[in-house]
Amino acid sequence: MSAQAELAAQQAEFMAHVMADALALPSGWNARFASGLDIYRNAYRTRLVEALRDTFPRTVQWVGDEAFAAAAAHHLITTPPSSWTLDHAGLGFPEVLGELFANDPEVPELAWLEWAMHTAFVAADAAPLTRERFVAATAGFAGEDWAEMRLIFQPAVQTCSVAHDIAKLWNALKQDEAVGDYTLAQPGGLVVWREGLSPVFRMADRTDAEALALLQSGASYGEACSLLADRLGPEEAAALAGSLLGQWLADGLLVGVSV
Amino acid sequence: MTTIQTFAGLGLGLRRSHYHDFLEGEVAVDFLEIISENYMVAGGKPRDVLSRVRERYPVAMHGVSLSIGSAHGLDADYLRRLRELADWLDPLWVSDHLCWTRTSAHNSHDLLPLPYTRAALDVVCDNIDRAQQAMGRAMLFENPSSYCAFPGNEMEEWEFIAAMARRTGCYLLLDVNNVFVSAHNHGFSARDYIAGLPLERVRQVHLAGHTPGEIVIDTHDREICDGVWRLFAEVSDMLGDAAVMIERDDAIPPLAELLAELDIARAMQQAGAKVAA
Structure with a gap:
């Protein structure tokens, strides 16, 4: 041997x-x-x-x-x-x-959030894309460039669909006051990312979380807009897409764009 | 293999509860030791803190997951991350333990004992050669504490370590508490153990507390006991310019308590030096 x-x-x-x-x-x-x-x-x-x-x-x-x-x-x-x-x-x-x-079912959703925060804590550092840098990066875009645009998110970003108000449960637990039912009236989502060195999260609409997850998987902005259009119709989708993009920029979720 | 120069300092482990002290205050330590795995991450607060600590103190890397005694060889991904951290940090040295932690399928996350056989020695030496090659530097290996010994051992632990150092050119981290713990658990003489080691290869010394009992457990959760201090006092003049550090991993007290223990080590070193002179 x-x-x-x-x-x-x-x-x-x-x-x-x-x-x-x-x-x-x-x-x-x-x-x-x-x-x-x-x-x-x-x-x-x-x-x-x-x-x-x-x-x-x-x-x-x-x-x-x-x-x-x-x-x-x-x-x-x-x-x-x-x-x-x-x-x-x-x-x-x-x-x-x-x-x-x-x-x-709120138990795995709560645990998902804790695991996402845990992994976001040590995710790779990335400088957020400011609104000014985004404007500069897209200044030369022709019409089709917008549809082809890919958004690059900071490595800490994670999303999940949830049926419960996990943010409310999280905060109630922090205060040691968690009781009752946290079921949402409509299914929603969770978004986790990092602000500087601190992991943070927010509840999101289902469409917000799904569009974000689609874009993270490599889909184009146009494909995300199509997803929203299927759900909401073209006019409302266009307005929401712009609103979501503004929200992601304001949150610091984005680090770059490419076409 | 590369040479590791001596560093005659006294240090502490960098633990989260003391981050603020080391980043904001002037702490009387010559170096800090990190648990390598805590910083083998992509980014975030651990690496941010470490980069700022490194600006103020020399740092030694001490790992727990290399599994140098693993029959299934080394984990390439682990080694790549360890090398990346060492290249980024420029540490005094990189150390781990003479033990194994995993099989090909599972990780115990514990420092498990090796059989001291010629077969195990061959495996350990091959793994050390590969690790030192991958790291581009010589490494230190720490004598383990253990709670059971394999039947069929063919040599004493210190003979195994001496042969390992001779064959691979690695250096040693002498954990005085581990010698004390294992001497109790296995019934050998701590003095014989230390006398049997190639002490000229020791670059760092660990001092720590343990939980007494029929089987003594290496818990690092309390102050250093008199027996460990006595052993250190007896051997400190034999350890040349090896760096000395207090290792506390649980029930971590305010920094002042650890600094007071470090003062005891300093005084013993100075007393030992006078006796030797």
């Missing part, structure tokens, strides 16, 4: 015991070894559940400590960590919460 294969077998066996309970100890592993192994096993679980608690504090607050711990343990079993950084432990956790809290 090669050195690599010999060590790989030992490490696979050790890791299996770190990640699971009640495996029979291999021959040669005595009780002292088992006691030491227990420390690694407990540390593994504690560290990962704590990482999730740190990343999703408002979700912990909303669902309660016990329910969150059970969900975190489930996530750990179904999606054992594979990334080099503990910061990625929450990847996929909002989706897991969606399955576990199928009757409380």
Whole structure:
């Protein structure tokens, strides 16, 4: 057996015991070894559940400590960590919460927001496109250039469709006053980005979030306008498209344009 | 491989709760140590803070995820990010631990113990060669603390480390607390351990607190105990101009408490130097 294969077998066996309970100890592993192994096993679980608690504090607050711990343990079993950084432990956790809290759909939406804020915190820096720079960049546009225009968003920008007023829930949790039903009258959206070094978010109309998501995926401004026209009709769509563009510029979501 | 010059300073770990102190005040430390992974990010506040800290202090990089003992080799993406950070930061040096953290499928996010066999030594040395090549610099590796030892070990931990340093040209980070913890847990002599290391390769020393018990746990969440201080006092004159730092990762106190511990280390170094002279 090669050195690599010999060590790989030992490490696979050790890791299996770190990640699971009640495996029979291999021959040669005595009780002292088992006691030491227990420390690694407990540390593994504690560290990962704590990482999730740190990343999703408002979700912990909303669902309660016990329910969150059970969900975190489930996530750990179904999606054992594979990334080099503990910061990625929450990847996929909002989706897991969606399955576990199928009757409380605001839970995955709240968790989505916490995860988006977490990732926006360390997203690449990018100087926002000012209104003046936007005007200068588009000054020479011919008519068809507007339809072909691609908007470049700051790397921290993320959007999500939601059925609940997650901003209201977020702020109520901050005040420790969250109770009741936060269902929106009409489906809406969430937009997350970064102002300087601080992640921020706002609720958005469904059309705002969907147009933004479409443009982020690489669609042209003209294609986004078509989406709005399908929903609202051409005249209202044109007015809204201009309004949304102004909002994104004012928020600092854009960093450039290209044709 | 490149040479790492000594840096005879006393330092602390850069932790979030002390950002303001280090950015706004005049703190009496010679260097700061960062957890590399906390800054291996695209941008945002961590990198902003670090760039401003770097303007004021020399910085050492200390990682926890290289997994130099992994039988499945090194993570190319991780190494690329580590190199990017080192090139950007220009650190005193880059260190990690003699341990493994992952298999090909899963990451424990813990510093797991290695079997001390000739097979493991071959793997570790190959990985160190690759890591130092990828980083374009020699690295430091820290002696681990551990809670169980593999049956079938073929050498002592310090013999493994000495052979590793000889074969790869790497340098060492001597964690005095880890020696104390593992000496208790495995029943060896801490003095024998340190005497068996190539101390001329030590460029940095860690001092930290631990949780006592039947099995002592390396928690870094409290003050340094008398036993660790005694061990450091006994060996400090043997460590030349190695940099010394207090490592606190949990229950982080106000900076003044850590600076007071650093004063103790300074006094012990000076007393050791007088004895040696």
